[in-house]
Amino acid sequence: MKSLKRITTLTGRKSAFPGILGIVLAVSTLSGCSDNQMGNFNRFLANKELTEPVGPIFQKQYTTASLPRAQLDNLLDMALYTGPPETYGDVIFRERSAQHRVDPVVFSHQSHRKEFTCRVCHIELEFSMKRGETGITREDYLDGLYCGACHNGDIAFSVKYSCNLCHVKIDEGEKGRNTTRSSSVGGGMPAQDYGDGINWVEAMENGVIAPRDTIYSEEAPESMPLPEHLKDPLRWTTRSPRTTVYFPHVTHIKWLDCANCHPDIFTIEKMGTMEFDKEKNLYGMFCGTCHMTVAFPMNGCSRCHPGQRDRS
Amino acid sequence: MQKIPQKAFCIGIAVFMAISFYGTEQTQAAAKSYEFGNVTMNHATKSQGGEPVIFRHWSHRSKYTCRLCHVDLEFSQVANETGVLEEDNRAGMFCGACHNGKEAFAIDNCTACHPKNKQHAKEMERQAKRDFQKLRKNMPPSVYGNKIDWMQAEVDGKITPKDFLPGISLQKTAKLVNKRDEPRTPALPGLPDIIFSHSKHVVWNGCGMCHPDTFALETGKTKMSMKEITQGKFCGRCHGTIAFALNDCSRCHSKPISQ
Numbered sequence: 001m002k003s004l005k006r007i008t009t010l011t012g013r014k015s016a017f018p019g020i021l022g023i024v025l026a027v028s029t030l031s032g033c034s035d036n037q038m039g040n041f042n043r044f045l046a047n048k049e050l051t052e053p054v055g056p057i058f059q060k061q062y063t064t065a066s067l068p069r070a071q072l073d074n075l076l077d078m079a080l081y082t083g084p085p086e087t088y089g090d091v092i093f094r095e096r097s098a099q100h101r102v103d104p105v106v107f108s109h110q111s112h113r114k115e116f117t118c119r120v121c122h123i124e125l126e127f128s129m130k131r132g133e134t135g136i137t138r139e140d141y142l143d144g145l146y147c148g149a150c151h152n153g154d155i156a157f158s159v160k161y162s163c164n165l166c167h168v169k170i171d172e173g174e175k176g177r178n179t180t181r182s183s184s185v186g187g188g189m190p191a192q193d194y195g196d197g198i199n200w201v202e203a204m205e206n207g208v209i210a211p212r213d214t215i216y217s218e219e220a221p222e223s224m225p226l227p228e229h230l231k232d233p234l235r236w237t238t239r240s241p242r243t244t245v246y247f248p249h250v251t252h253i254k255w256l257d258c259a260n261c262h263p264d265i266f267t268i269e270k271m272g273t274m275e276f277d278k279e280k281n282l283y284g285m286f287c288g289t290c291h292m293t294v295a296f297p298m299n300g301c302s303r304c305h306p307g308q309r310d311r312s
Numbered sequence: 313m314q315k316i317p318q319k320a321f322c323i324g325i326a327v328f329m330a331i332s333f334y335g336t337e338q339t340q341a342a343a344k345s346y347e348f349g350n351v352t353m354n355h356a357t358k359s360q361g362g363e364p365v366i367f368r369h370w371s372h373r374s375k376y377t378c379r380l381c382h383v384d385l386e387f388s389q390v391a392n393e394t395g396v397l398e399e400d401n402r403a404g405m406f407c408g409a410c411h412n413g414k415e416a417f418a419i420d421n422c423t424a425c426h427p428k429n430k431q432h433a434k435e436m437e438r439q440a441k442r443d444f445q446k447l448r449k450n451m452p453p454s455v456y457g458n459k460i461d462w463m464q465a466e467v468d469g470k471i472t473p474k475d476f477l478p479g480i481s482l483q484k485t486a487k488l489v490n491k492r493d494e495p496r497t498p499a500l501p502g503l504p505d506i507i508f509s510h511s512k513h514v515v516w517n518g519c520g521m522c523h524p525d526t527f528a529l530e531t532g533k534t535k536m537s538m539k540e541i542t543q544g545k546f547c548g549r550c551h552g553t554i555a556f557a558l559n560d561c562s563r564c565h566s567k568p569i570s571q
């Protein structure tokens with residue numbers, strides 16, 4: 001009963017932080033979590049409401065203290081994806097579909113990122129990285145926007161005829177995901193133990209895949225060269241005595257545009273991003289914007305903290 | 313007996329968790345193209361009720377230069393600073409200067425700008441999106457902002473923005489030409505030099521939009537940094553909200569690095 005009470009007090013904030021709240025609720029009811037941690041969440045959410053983003057991130061100042069390591073471990077366990085690897089990164093578009101009584105769309109990041117880089121959809125085609133924000137309508141995609149930009153019968157199958165290739169009945173199993181679909185990515189991909197099981201960075205480096213970086217032309221898009229001091233990986237110290245973080249700009253700009261991260265998620269100023277810590281990452285901010293949902297998840301510790309072992 | 317429904321509930325929560333994990337709380341790097349440059353005018357509707365007016369820069373800048381409204385019609389570039397009132401509009405100031413039934417639809421046509429209710433506001437939004445896509449298809453493309461290369465559109469003659477309103481604008485005998493390019497070297501090594509083109513700015517802005525308030529007239533006297541620009545100062549006054557977006561790095565950092 002106690003846990004139920006907790007839920008009712010928390011659901012009022014559902015709109016402010018739906019994703020994380022879901023996780024917190026789920027795990028707190030399943031395994032029970034300490035009151036201290038719950039208090040931390042509440043404080044974080046309360047602070048967040050006070051200082052909702054009004055502009056660039058350097059104006060954001062959250063005041064929660066850093067979590068102890070044991071609790072971070074706990075949090076990571078809650079947030080990690082546990083389903084089958086081939087459905088990691090799947091997004092189910094169901095809000096509009098439900099309104100119009102059609103089956104929801106299951107979008108597989110895995111099958112798309114083999115062909116296109118992130119920036120093609122998230123910059124050129126204006127897909128939001130936030131759930132429910134893009135607002136795709138039938139009118140839009142028939143007009144060549146969003147999915148319709150490629151799914152026109154020319155680059156990929158047309159949205160006009162093959163409805164049931166995207167609008168599918170989903171198996172509402174234990175995970176609420178489409179678990180029947182098998183991986184559409186062929187063999188020869190470098191493997192990893194977490195996320196969708198494919199090391200995409202290595203795949204691109206080895207030339208196994210060569211995703212297109214723009215749909216407007218055959219050549220690579222014109223882009224500002226990386227400044228000299230950003231060509232080497234950045235090394236960040238951590239707040240608690242752990243190993244340093246290794247951040248390569250070079251790997252990121254192969255997939256992304258400067259604008260995907262700067263200046264809204266990370267400032268362009270050295271050490272200018274406020275309250276950038278692991279806890280916020282796990283809530284889906286900063287690196288967590290991609291690195292818990294689509295890009296490799298954070299149990300691949302050694303990818304960023306070279307001195308640490310991966311979590312099983 | 314108590315435990316079974318609770319378990320079912322837990323599974324339900326797990327489902328919710330799995331689905332909702334995609335909802336992250338992050339502001340977007342790029343605004344939507346059809347909403348880029350939109351201004352919500354609500355200083356009167358806040359106190360008097362009703363839906364705010366959404367002013368769309370894209371629909372106006374295809375017909376008029378920036379200078380015409382921001383210099384001749386005294387629209388401020390800062391939110392809530394202009395203070396447009398109905399009586400002003402009726403006296404032929406601000407919106408009323410063009411929205412008089414001759415240049416553009418008359419201000420008696422209230423609901424063309426002021427939505428009747430929430431439903432109407434949504435409809436107007438949808439219609440605006442449609443109109444925008446229609447306009448965009450005939451314009452030279454760009455990757456950021458409105459996804460329209462306005463400068464190129466003007467050069468190609470696809471749009472001919474008006475720079476003169478009879479009775480309001482100053483009658484000039486000659487067209488202003490300034491072909492001087494201002495190269496600037498960024499503080500960081502390895503970044504391409506910035507080329508500031510006067511000739512591209514003068515078409516839209518004349519002189520008074522920038523000088524002497526935002527930029528001093530002497531070369532190199534205005535000290536600015538990219539951080540300040542992202543905060544909406546200097547170039548960021550227009551670039552980032554209305555003119556091509558700040559994330560279009562190579563539009564300004566465009567000079568090839570000489571080795």
